[in-house]
Amino acid sequence: MDRMNRRKFMKVSGSAAAVAGVGIEGILAARRAPAYAQGTKLHLLRWNDFVPAADEVLAKQMPEASKALGAEVTLERINANDLQARITAAISSGSGPDIIHVLKNWPHLYEKSLADVSDVAEALGKAQGGFYPAMTDLCKVGSAWRAVPHAIVGGQIAYRKSLFEEVGAKEFPKTWQQYREVGKKLKAKGYPIGQTAGHTFGDAPVFWYSFMWAFGGKEVEKDGKTVALNSKETLESVKFAVGFWKEACDEGGLAWDDSNNNRAFLSGTISATINGASIYVESLRNKEKYKTEKGALMHTDILHAPNPAGPAGVFHLHAPFSHAVMGYSKNQKLAKDFLRWLHGKEQFEQWFVAQKGFSVGSTTDWEKHKMWEIDPVMLPYRTAARAFRLYGYAGPPGRAASEAESKYIITDMYAKAIQGMKPEDSVQWAESELKKIYA
Amino acid sequence: MSKSRSRVIAGGAGQAAEAARLAAFPREATMGTVARLLEDERVLGSLLLLPTVVLLGLFIAYPFVKGVWLSLTSATVGDAGQFVGLGNYVKIWNDSIFQRAAANTFVYTGLATIGKLALGMWLALLLNRHFRGKRLVRASMLLPFIVPTVLSTFAWKWMFDPTFSVLNWSLYHLGFIQTRIGWLTDPTMALGSVILVNIWRGMPFYAITLLAGLQTVNPELHEAAAIDGATGWQRFWRITWPLLLPVTMVVTLFSVIQTFADFQLVYVLTGGGPANATHLFATYAYQIGINTGLLGEGAAVSLAMFPMLFIIVVIQLWYIRRVEGA
Numbered sequence: 001m002d003r004m005n006r007r008k009f010m011k012v013s014g015s016a017a018a019v020a021g022v023g024i025e026g027i028l029a030a031r032r033a034p035a036y037a038q039g040t041k042l043h044l045l046r047w048n049d050f051v052p053a054a055d056e057v058l059a060k061q062m063p064e065a066s067k068a069l070g071a072e073v074t075l076e077r078i079n080a081n082d083l084q085a086r087i088t089a090a091i092s093s094g095s096g097p098d099i100i101h102v103l104k105n106w107p108h109l110y111e112k113s114l115a116d117v118s119d120v121a122e123a124l125g126k127a128q129g130g131f132y133p134a135m136t137d138l139c140k141v142g143s144a145w146r147a148v149p150h151a152i153v154g155g156q157i158a159y160r161k162s163l164f165e166e167v168g169a170k171e172f173p174k175t176w177q178q179y180r181e182v183g184k185k186l187k188a189k190g191y192p193i194g195q196t197a198g199h200t201f202g203d204a205p206v207f208w209y210s211f212m213w214a215f216g217g218k219e220v221e222k223d224g225k226t227v228a229l230n231s232k233e234t235l236e237s238v239k240f241a242v243g244f245w246k247e248a249c250d251e252g253g254l255a256w257d258d259s260n261n262n263r264a265f266l267s268g269t270i271s272a273t274i275n276g277a278s279i280y281v282e283s284l285r286n287k288e289k290y291k292t293e294k295g296a297l298m299h300t301d302i303l304h305a306p307n308p309a310g311p312a313g314v315f316h317l318h319a320p321f322s323h324a325v326m327g328y329s330k331n332q333k334l335a336k337d338f339l340r341w342l343h344g345k346e347q348f349e350q351w352f353v354a355q356k357g358f359s360v361g362s363t364t365d366w367e368k369h370k371m372w373e374i375d376p377v378m379l380p381y382r383t384a385a386r387a388f389r390l391y392g393y394a395g396p397p398g399r400a401a402s403e404a405e406s407k408y409i410i411t412d413m414y415a416k417a418i419q420g421m422k423p424e425d426s427v428q429w430a431e432s433e434l435k436k437i438y439a
Numbered sequence: 440m441s442k443s444r445s446r447v448i449a450g451g452a453g454q455a456a457e458a459a460r461l462a463a464f465p466r467e468a469t470m471g472t473v474a475r476l477l478e479d480e481r482v483l484g485s486l487l488l489l490p491t492v493v494l495l496g497l498f499i500a501y502p503f504v505k506g507v508w509l510s511l512t513s514a515t516v517g518d519a520g521q522f523v524g525l526g527n528y529v530k531i532w533n534d535s536i537f538q539r540a541a542a543n544t545f546v547y548t549g550l551a552t553i554g555k556l557a558l559g560m561w562l563a564l565l566l567n568r569h570f571r572g573k574r575l576v577r578a579s580m581l582l583p584f585i586v587p588t589v590l591s592t593f594a595w596k597w598m599f600d601p602t603f604s605v606l607n608w609s610l611y612h613l614g615f616i617q618t619r620i621g622w623l624t625d626p627t628m629a630l631g632s633v634i635l636v637n638i639w640r641g642m643p644f645y646a647i648t649l650l651a652g653l654q655t656v657n658p659e660l661h662e663a664a665a666i667d668g669a670t671g672w673q674r675f676w677r678i679t680w681p682l683l684l685p686v687t688m689v690v691t692l693f694s695v696i697q698t699f700a701d702f703q704l705v706y707v708l709t710g711g712g713p714a715n716a717t718h719l720f721a722t723y724a725y726q727i728g729i730n731t732g733l734l735g736e737g738a739a740v741s742l743a744m745f746p747m748l749f750i751i752v753v754i755q756l757w758y759i760r761r762v763e764g765a
Contacts, residue, residue: 088734
């Protein structure tokens with residue numbers, strides 16, 4: 001790899017950002033890196049990535065950024081579950097990391113405490129083919145961008161090719177009804193579909209929101225105020241879920257967290273589950289460790305597919321990731337310069353390639369990257385973000401949507417019915433909870 | 440009269456000399472004032488109390504008052520919000536998840552406390568006997584209490600795992616069950632499971648404290664009762680239990696407070712699920728305050744346990760005083 005010097009750093013970040021605003025233009029015109037005060041430090045806080053190789057790329061990029069920026073850039077990684085507690089503490093005390101990795105719709109949640117990064121985000125979007133609409137909706141609050149979209153961990157269904165073929169499914173079911181019928185046969189053979197309906201922040205909302213949307217259910221109307229959950233469509237989805245669960249799913253899923261389906265799949269106890277590509281990535285990383293019941297390497301028996309279609313179509317709630325510059329940071333300009341560089345094509349590409357499709361770009365240009373030609377098993381993730389829909393649909397993904405999601409209202413609506421509550425009652429319960437939230 | 444006058448004169452001369460000396464040595468003048476102040480018992484007492492007052496103020500009173508204030512505002516993360524009076528309390532009062540969490544907390548605290556007391560007492564009585572390896576057994580008994588809760592709870596999570604539960608595997612292979620038990624999937628079983636883990640973790644605290652209490656009971660009382668023909672149960676009920684009652688009440692008081700405010704065990708095992716079946720005050724407060732960013736409402740959920748806990752504590756303290764006074 002070429003050594004990075006200050007000039008190259010700014011050139012790269014500048015070209016990536018194209019017309020990145022007055023600041024970067026000035027720097028480029030001067031052909032010098034900005035003169036930050038000696039000893040200036042920039043602290044980046046991110047989650048522990050499911051793909052360690054991508055974290056290694058980032059770790060290598062930090063010294064390069066430090067050298068070129070003339071400021072020490074440090075990377076700290078913590079468990080994703082702990083990010084919100086750190087953010088709350090940092091904002092409350094007015095001190096902490098300069099840039100924080102934000103998930104979900106947190107830019108809306110912490111809007112008042114995040115710096116305006118519109119200049120960076122808009123330039124990056126333009127330079128890379130435009131952000132997916134969902135990423136814009138997540139990071140742009142009102143007229144200002146409160147975070148720069150970074151990547152999307154796509155959710156697709158990982159399934160066992162051989163098991164599906166054994167029950168007569170030559171290709172992955174196209175509709176939920178077909179999926180239920182295939183799942184029934186698979187469960188009868190001892191290989192149910194595995195899905196969580198528990199309180200876990202990733203897979204539970206990813207599955208149940210998408211499921212509800214496929215049947216035409218929605219939380220609120222477009223105005224973001226009128227609760228529209230108690231509809232014929234939602235009720236149908238709940239009734240379907242009860243049957244689907246009993247006939248086709250591993251019923252232990254009520255207590256699963258985000259790692260249970262990975263373990264169950266890799267140990268051969270389930271035949272399919274919605275997931276990021278972490279199951280496949282792990283089976284590739286430890287090829288000899290994971291085998292099918294017939295002794296074949298597990299990774300050779302894994303395929304991915306998008307969600308089946310419901311009466312309303314195919315939808316996905318993916319896991320979006322962005323970078324936010326904190327409002328209390330004294331190094332906001334430096335932080336923005338750093339983000340221009342990190343999200344720029346050259347730097348992002350290294351990280352993107354290391355992800356091998358586990359994370360996809362937040363802009364459409366990355367669908368065209370050559371990386372997608374390497375492994376056909378990962379291909380369904382390439383365009384996964386096109387079907388990306390957000391919490392709080394059909395309203396905006398604001399605080400109320402966040403409250404409903406963090407209280408697991410939608411997940412629990414299905415979980416309660418699965419546990420025996422009348423579907424009508426579970427929908428009514430969820431509707432009353434949403435009404436309190438959106439009041 | 441003359442005596443006092445001469446004293447005034449002597450005092451006057453002495454004061455002048457002292458003033459001259461202090462003028463020459465100003466530091467000593469200050470020291471003298473400080474020393475004089477410290478001789479006053481009220482001042483000295485207040486000064487000695489000051490560090491404790493500061494510590495209590497900083498780490499107990501301030502967070503508590505801040506919490507109360509937050510619960511009366513619409514504060515969110517990054518926004519101080521506005522005063523909303525009891526608005527947050529009204530909102531959570533009508534919140535079905537809060538109602539469920541409140542009910543769960545009472546069931547959790549009640550059953551776990553009874554379980555810990557019963558098993559802790561039983562264990563203490565056993566360990567109070569003489570047998571080989573007694574010290575080793577006593578030390579190992581403390582392990583659940585010593586191991587960090589998060590770590591031991593993860594071990595239990597594995598044991599309750601819906602797919603790979605070692606408990607289910609063992610019960611199945613021993614022929615006790617035909618289908619797996621949903622330790623954490625069935626709502627009632629899930630609450631029962633978290634109570635079980637709490638009992639396992641808290642029992643050693645009861646056992647070791649009650650054991651210490653048992654060792655203060657004079658063996659001659661038991662010998663005398665035995666000679667009079669008292670059965671084992673009668674000796675326990677008429678001698679051991681009354682003498683242990685003050686210790687038992689204190690241990691129970693601590694345990695109730697800790698159990699009522701428990702967080703990490705449920706957070707790790709179930710996250711409050713399935714469908715809120717195991718939510719407690721603390722886990723729900725965290726969900727509202729941290730995950731949703733509604734600090735005011737989260738503080739209200741958290742403080743809602745205060746009046747209930749306060750009543751329990753007052754009753755227990757009153758009972759302890761009554762027992763000790765009797």
